[in-house]
Amino acid sequence: MRVALAGCSSIDDSDEPLLLAALAQHGVEVEGLPWDGDTDWAAFDLVVVRSTWDYLDRYDDFLAWADAVPRLANPARVLRWNTDKRYLGRLAAAGLPVVPTTYGWVAHEGQYVVKPTVSAGARDTARYGPDDEAVARAHVARLGERAMVQPYLDAVETAAETSLIYLGGTFSHGAYKGAVLAGAAAVGPGDVEIGPREPSADEHAVAERVLAVVDEPLLYARVDLLPGPDGPVLLELELAEPYLFLGTSGGAPERFAAAIIAACRS
Numbered sequence: 001m002r003v004a005l006a007g008c009s010s011i012d013d014s015d016e017p018l019l020l021a022a023l024a025q026h027g028v029e030v031e032g033l034p035w036d037g038d039t040d041w042a043a044f045d046l047v048v049v050r051s052t053w054d055y056l057d058r059y060d061d062f063l064a065w066a067d068a069v070p071r072l073a074n075p076a077r078v079l080r081w082n083t084d085k086r087y088l089g090r091l092a093a094a095g096l097p098v099v100p101t102t103y104g105w106v107a108h109e110g111q112y113v114v115k116p117t118v119s120a121g122a123r124d125t126a127r128y129g130p131d132d133e134a135v136a137r138a139h140v141a142r143l144g145e146r147a148m149v150q151p152y153l154d155a156v157e158t159a160a161e162t163s164l165i166y167l168g169g170t171f172s173h174g175a176y177k178g179a180v181l182a183g184a185a186a187v188g189p190g191d192v193e194i195g196p197r198e199p200s201a202d203e204h205a206v207a208e209r210v211l212a213v214v215d216e217p218l219l220y221a222r223v224d225l226l227p228g229p230d231g232p233v234l235l236e237l238e239l240a241e242p243y244l245f246l247g248t249s250g251g252a253p254e255r256f257a258a259a260i261i262a263a264c265r266s
Helices: 015-025 056-068 076-082 087-093 130-146 201-214 252-265
Strands: 002-007 029-034 046-049 112-116 126-128 147-151 161-167 170-177 194-196 220-228 231-238
Touching: 002 015, 015 029, 015 252, 046 252, 056 076, 087 231, 112 130, 126 130, 130 147, 161 201, 161 252, 170 201, 170 252, 201 220, 201 231
Parallel strands: 002 029, 002 046
Antiparallel strands: 112 126, 112 147, 161 170, 161 220, 170 194, 220 231
16 A cells, blocks of 8 residues: 655655654555655555645646646545635635635724635734734735635634544544734744644534535545634634644544545545
8 A cells, every 4th residue: 555645845744754653554655745746646545635835836736736646635626625715705605603704805993814815824914903904905905816804813812723633534633723923923833832622512513514514525624713702613624734733632643544544445
């Protein structure tokens, strides 16, 4: 059994060594390879999209690559849908509790965040206040049709995000993640506090509702939630290349390896 973990050559993925070791224990021949390398992807039983974080400047190339890989997880159609954050509007239209999101400029009375619809790791993302309208408008104008605006939820600092991680369609573990925006700047990945967390019953219920709407075969999923006035609200549904926080839960790398092996055999 041969498996490739598609990543990039410039950024380290802390999940990858744990997953490589777990797969090796099962005798799986596994390689971590850059997605844009000269690789015969058809030679693998499964190509797992992991740390492909350098695709942002070559978005169309990345989608074309995904379309061309014979056995890809998550599938290319899922990547195409999920890597553009307009999906949040579609989930909200389906009646799910999603952080209020507008596309293009909309004024906010309190703190708010401007970001591109195609982004990762808080890239080109900034937090603004009521006195920053001119700068925020310029940010939106620069992003053009890919601009989105959301209210800044203070709960990210007081409660932190709750992430529910699903592997092979089954809930695996929960984690918390601290704020990634300090003032108008993004916090570096190594400075964001992350740790284990047991999601509440309400958080489990919202996550299950979100995944039910997707209705696609998923090798992995990460559902990021924050407390809202009426219960948990969805910040992000990560189906493309998220950290899965494998180091925060005993047995998580092994569960992910088992899901990969099952996908290879299906």
